[in-house]
Amino acid sequence: YTACAALGDPRVRSLFVVEAIEDVIDWHQRGLLPFAAGLAEDPRTRFVQADFFAAVAGDTGFDAEVPGRRFDAVLLDVDHSPRNVLHPSHAAFYPPAGLRRLAALLRPEGVFALWSDDPPDAEFTAALSEVFVSVRAHVVPFANPLTGGESANTVYVARTGP
Numbered sequence: 001y002t003a004c005a006a007l008g009d010p011r012v013r014s015l016f017v018v019e020a021i022e023d024v025i026d027w028h029q030r031g032l033l034p035f036a037a038g039l040a041e042d043p044r045t046r047f048v049q050a051d052f053f054a055a056v057a058g059d060t061g062f063d064a065e066v067p068g069r070r071f072d073a074v075l076l077d078v079d080h081s082p083r084n085v086l087h088p089s090h091a092a093f094y095p096p097a098g099l100r101r102l103a104a105l106l107r108p109e110g111v112f113a114l115w116s117d118d119p120p121d122a123e124f125t126a127a128l129s130e131v132f133v134s135v136r137a138h139v140v141p142f143a144n145p146l147t148g149g150e151s152a153n154t155v156y157v158a159r160t161g162p
Helices: 002-007 022-029 052-057 088-093 096-103 122-131
Strands: 015-019 045-049 071-076 106-116 134-144 149-159
Touching: 002 015, 002 071, 015 022, 022 045, 052 088, 052 096, 088 096, 096 106, 096 122, 122 134, 122 149
Parallel strands: 015 045, 071 106
Antiparallel strands: 106 149, 134 149
16 A cells, blocks of 8 residues: 555655565565555566565665665555564664664655554654654554444654755
């Protein structure tokens, strides 16, 4: 959903989808994921089979063809939240030291956005504020078809300096 929404913005000239699982990339390329219809066919999209967190921690970054390449935006939609990570190795990304490594992959005035399944987290917001010049946590309510009620997620948006 995040990648498709990004492609809806006419300013987006290229989109890297960093995916750790090769089969998931294959599902996209074969059109097996109806919620992502058109993503793989869009010429602006490039799938990169890699571990997002290892790429941030490493020396190459997200684009092995252009090591150290900087991006206008990085949109992270992978863990449940900064507190409830899918794998213990992800935890090193969320303190200021990990966030600084990510910020180094952004261009001046670049944007980092993170989807979280938890309410706004003051400690994570403080960590973001140590690295980025502006930080906001947006609560996004939505109709939840599984519960029949309403749920909410948090989207953190942080921007690097000029």
